[in-house]
Amino acid sequence: SQQGEEDPQALSIQEGENATMNCSYKTSINNLQWYRQNSGRGLVHLILIRSNEREKHSGRLRVTLDTSKKSSSLLITASRAADTASYFCATDFIPLIQGAQKLVFGQGTRLTINP
Protein backbone atom coordinates (compact mmCIF):
# COMPACT_ATOMS: atom_id res chain seq x y z
CA SER A 1 0.00 0.00 0.00
CA GLN A 2 1.15 3.56 -0.59
CA GLN A 3 1.87 4.62 2.94
CA GLY A 4 3.55 7.64 4.35
CA GLU A 5 6.79 6.98 6.13
CA GLU A 6 7.59 8.73 9.38
CA ASP A 7 11.06 9.57 10.55
CA PRO A 8 12.37 8.98 13.13
CA GLN A 9 10.66 5.80 14.30
CA ALA A 10 11.35 6.79 17.90
CA LEU A 11 12.28 10.07 19.56
CA SER A 12 13.14 10.76 23.18
CA ILE A 13 13.64 14.33 24.43
CA GLN A 14 13.57 16.33 27.63
CA GLU A 15 10.49 18.21 28.73
CA GLY A 16 10.52 21.73 27.37
CA GLU A 17 12.47 20.85 24.22
CA ASN A 18 10.96 20.90 20.75
CA ALA A 19 10.10 17.69 18.92
CA THR A 20 10.18 17.38 15.15
CA MET A 21 8.76 14.45 13.20
CA ASN A 22 8.85 14.01 9.45
CA CYS A 23 6.60 12.24 6.99
CA SER A 24 7.24 11.34 3.37
CA TYR A 25 4.69 10.03 0.89
CA LYS A 26 4.59 8.81 -2.67
CA THR A 27 1.59 10.09 -4.61
CA SER A 28 -0.38 13.28 -5.10
CA ILE A 29 -2.59 14.14 -2.17
CA ASN A 30 -5.70 16.13 -1.31
CA ASN A 31 -4.43 16.73 2.19
CA LEU A 32 -2.15 15.34 4.86
CA GLN A 33 -3.26 14.81 8.43
CA TRP A 34 -1.46 14.17 11.71
CA TYR A 35 -2.91 12.00 14.46
CA ARG A 36 -1.81 11.15 17.99
CA GLN A 37 -2.32 7.83 19.73
CA ASN A 38 -1.79 7.30 23.41
CA SER A 39 -0.95 3.78 24.48
CA GLY A 40 -3.95 1.50 24.20
CA ARG A 41 -6.24 4.22 22.93
CA GLY A 42 -7.77 5.30 19.66
CA LEU A 43 -6.28 7.90 17.35
CA VAL A 44 -6.99 11.58 17.87
CA HIS A 45 -6.87 14.05 15.00
CA LEU A 46 -4.38 16.88 15.52
CA ILE A 47 -4.21 18.93 12.36
CA LEU A 48 -5.01 18.81 8.64
CA ILE A 49 -3.03 20.64 5.98
CA ARG A 50 -4.39 20.93 2.45
CA SER A 51 -2.29 20.35 -0.62
CA ASN A 52 -2.32 24.06 -1.47
CA GLU A 53 -1.12 25.08 2.00
CA ARG A 54 2.50 25.22 3.06
CA GLU A 55 2.29 25.79 6.79
CA LYS A 56 -0.30 25.56 9.51
CA HIS A 57 -0.35 26.22 13.24
CA SER A 58 -2.51 24.95 16.07
CA GLY A 59 -1.45 25.86 19.59
CA ARG A 60 2.00 24.33 20.13
CA LEU A 61 1.81 22.43 16.85
CA ARG A 62 3.31 23.58 13.58
CA VAL A 63 2.92 21.57 10.40
CA THR A 64 4.65 22.18 7.10
CA LEU A 65 3.96 20.61 3.74
CA ASP A 66 6.27 20.50 0.73
CA THR A 67 4.38 18.90 -2.15
CA SER A 68 7.39 19.13 -4.46
CA LYS A 69 9.36 16.91 -2.08
CA LYS A 70 6.27 14.96 -1.00
CA SER A 71 7.09 15.53 2.63
CA SER A 72 5.63 17.05 5.78
CA SER A 73 6.91 17.83 9.23
CA LEU A 74 5.21 18.16 12.60
CA LEU A 75 6.85 20.37 15.21
CA ILE A 76 5.72 20.29 18.82
CA THR A 77 7.15 23.22 20.74
CA ALA A 78 7.81 23.36 24.48
CA SER A 79 7.06 19.65 24.90
CA ARG A 80 5.29 18.31 27.97
CA ALA A 81 5.19 14.86 29.55
CA ALA A 82 1.59 14.57 28.35
CA ASP A 83 2.82 14.75 24.75
CA THR A 84 4.27 11.27 25.13
CA ALA A 85 2.46 9.22 22.48
CA SER A 86 2.76 7.82 18.98
CA TYR A 87 2.26 10.27 16.15
CA PHE A 88 1.04 9.23 12.73
CA CYS A 89 0.77 11.04 9.45
CA ALA A 90 -2.08 10.06 7.16
CA THR A 91 -2.30 10.97 3.52
CA ASP A 92 -5.63 11.51 1.85
CA PHE A 93 -4.29 10.76 -1.55
CA ILE A 94 -5.82 11.20 -4.96
CA PRO A 95 -6.70 7.70 -6.16
CA LEU A 96 -5.89 6.49 -9.63
CA ILE A 97 -9.22 4.70 -9.78
CA GLN A 98 -12.53 5.49 -8.19
CA GLY A 99 -12.92 4.00 -4.75
CA ALA A 100 -9.25 3.26 -4.28
CA GLN A 101 -7.70 3.37 -0.86
CA LYS A 102 -7.76 6.76 0.88
CA LEU A 103 -6.51 8.05 4.22
CA VAL A 104 -3.44 5.86 4.42
CA PHE A 105 -1.37 5.88 7.59
CA GLY A 106 2.34 5.65 8.10
CA GLN A 107 4.11 3.55 10.70
CA GLY A 108 4.32 6.33 13.25
CA THR A 109 6.89 8.02 15.45
CA ARG A 110 6.97 7.03 19.12
CA LEU A 111 7.67 10.19 21.09
CA THR A 112 8.81 10.04 24.71
CA ILE A 113 9.06 13.21 26.78
CA ASN A 114 11.29 12.78 29.81
CA PRO A 115 10.47 14.89 32.88
Place this chain on the structure above:
Amino acid sequence: EAGVVQSPRYKIIEKKQPVAFWCNPISGHNTLYWYRQNLGQGPELLIRYENEEAVDDSQLPKDRFSAERLKGVDSTLKIQPAELGDSAVYLCASSFLSRDTEAFFGQGTRLTVV
Protein backbone atom coordinates in the same frame (compact mmCIF):
# COMPACT_ATOMS: atom_id res chain seq x y z
CA GLU B 1 -22.10 14.44 21.38
CA ALA B 2 -20.97 10.83 21.57
CA GLY B 3 -17.94 9.83 19.57
CA VAL B 4 -17.41 6.64 17.62
CA VAL B 5 -18.43 3.72 19.80
CA GLN B 6 -16.95 0.29 19.40
CA SER B 7 -17.66 -2.94 21.22
CA PRO B 8 -16.35 -5.04 22.70
CA ARG B 9 -13.15 -3.35 23.93
CA TYR B 10 -11.37 -6.66 24.39
CA LYS B 11 -11.95 -10.13 23.01
CA ILE B 12 -10.03 -13.34 23.54
CA ILE B 13 -10.96 -16.33 21.41
CA GLU B 14 -9.48 -19.63 20.39
CA LYS B 15 -8.28 -20.04 16.82
CA LYS B 16 -10.86 -21.26 14.33
CA GLN B 17 -13.65 -19.58 16.31
CA PRO B 18 -15.74 -16.75 14.83
CA VAL B 19 -15.67 -13.21 16.20
CA ALA B 20 -17.60 -10.04 15.45
CA PHE B 21 -16.92 -6.38 16.16
CA TRP B 22 -19.50 -3.63 16.21
CA CYS B 23 -19.15 0.07 15.43
CA ASN B 24 -21.56 2.97 15.85
CA PRO B 25 -20.22 6.02 14.00
CA ILE B 26 -20.84 9.65 14.78
CA SER B 27 -24.31 10.71 13.74
CA GLY B 28 -24.36 12.19 10.26
CA HIS B 29 -21.04 10.74 9.16
CA ASN B 30 -21.44 9.07 5.77
CA THR B 31 -17.99 7.53 5.59
CA LEU B 32 -16.99 4.64 7.81
CA TYR B 33 -13.61 2.93 7.95
CA TRP B 34 -12.38 -0.29 9.49
CA TYR B 35 -8.64 -0.45 10.19
CA ARG B 36 -6.44 -3.13 11.65
CA GLN B 37 -3.45 -2.11 13.74
CA ASN B 38 -0.71 -4.51 14.69
CA LEU B 39 1.53 -3.78 17.66
CA GLY B 40 4.01 -1.02 16.88
CA GLN B 41 2.55 -0.43 13.42
CA GLY B 42 0.29 2.11 11.81
CA PRO B 43 -3.38 1.38 11.06
CA GLU B 44 -4.02 -0.51 7.83
CA LEU B 45 -7.30 0.00 6.02
CA LEU B 46 -9.52 -3.05 5.69
CA ILE B 47 -12.66 -1.51 4.23
CA ARG B 48 -14.22 1.88 3.61
CA TYR B 49 -17.93 2.60 3.30
CA GLU B 50 -19.66 5.57 1.80
CA ASN B 51 -23.15 5.34 3.24
CA GLU B 52 -24.07 1.66 2.87
CA GLU B 53 -21.77 0.99 -0.08
CA ALA B 54 -18.36 -0.59 0.39
CA VAL B 55 -16.33 1.57 -1.98
CA ASP B 56 -12.96 0.08 -1.13
CA ASP B 57 -12.48 -3.43 0.24
CA SER B 58 -9.31 -4.24 -1.65
CA GLN B 59 -7.39 -4.90 1.57
CA LEU B 60 -10.05 -7.08 3.19
CA PRO B 61 -9.10 -10.79 3.30
CA LYS B 62 -12.36 -11.95 1.87
CA ASP B 63 -11.84 -15.63 2.54
CA ARG B 64 -12.39 -15.08 6.25
CA PHE B 65 -13.39 -11.46 6.79
CA SER B 66 -16.76 -9.92 6.07
CA ALA B 67 -18.34 -6.60 6.88
CA GLU B 68 -21.67 -4.93 6.56
CA ARG B 69 -23.12 -1.53 7.20
CA LEU B 70 -26.83 -1.69 7.69
CA LYS B 71 -28.86 1.34 6.61
CA GLY B 72 -25.64 3.29 6.25
CA VAL B 73 -25.18 3.68 10.02
CA ASP B 74 -23.83 0.92 12.29
CA SER B 75 -21.31 -1.56 10.98
CA THR B 76 -20.09 -5.00 11.93
CA LEU B 77 -16.84 -6.68 11.02
CA LYS B 78 -16.66 -10.45 11.26
CA ILE B 79 -13.83 -12.94 11.14
CA GLN B 80 -14.61 -16.60 10.57
CA PRO B 81 -12.57 -18.57 11.32
CA ALA B 82 -10.03 -16.58 13.27
CA GLU B 83 -6.32 -17.33 12.95
CA LEU B 84 -3.47 -16.56 15.32
CA GLY B 85 -2.24 -13.83 12.97
CA ASP B 86 -5.52 -11.96 13.33
CA SER B 87 -4.52 -10.81 16.80
CA ALA B 88 -4.51 -7.02 16.56
CA VAL B 89 -6.49 -3.91 17.43
CA TYR B 90 -9.44 -3.30 15.12
CA LEU B 91 -10.28 0.37 14.79
CA CYS B 92 -13.41 1.94 13.43
CA ALA B 93 -13.47 5.55 12.23
CA SER B 94 -16.03 7.83 10.63
CA SER B 95 -16.06 11.13 8.81
CA PHE B 96 -18.22 13.34 6.66
CA LEU B 97 -18.28 12.49 2.99
CA SER B 98 -16.53 15.57 1.75
CA ARG B 99 -13.08 16.73 0.88
CA ASP B 100 -10.58 17.74 3.53
CA THR B 101 -12.31 16.32 6.57
CA GLU B 102 -10.82 14.61 9.58
CA ALA B 103 -11.64 11.11 10.69
CA PHE B 104 -12.83 10.35 14.20
CA PHE B 105 -11.71 7.07 15.72
CA GLY B 106 -13.25 4.77 18.26
CA GLN B 107 -11.24 3.23 21.09
CA GLY B 108 -10.77 0.02 19.17
CA THR B 109 -11.27 -3.66 19.92
CA ARG B 110 -8.20 -5.56 21.00
CA LEU B 111 -8.47 -9.11 19.67
CA THR B 112 -6.30 -11.90 20.99
CA VAL B 113 -6.47 -15.25 19.23
CA VAL B 114 -4.99 -18.12 21.24
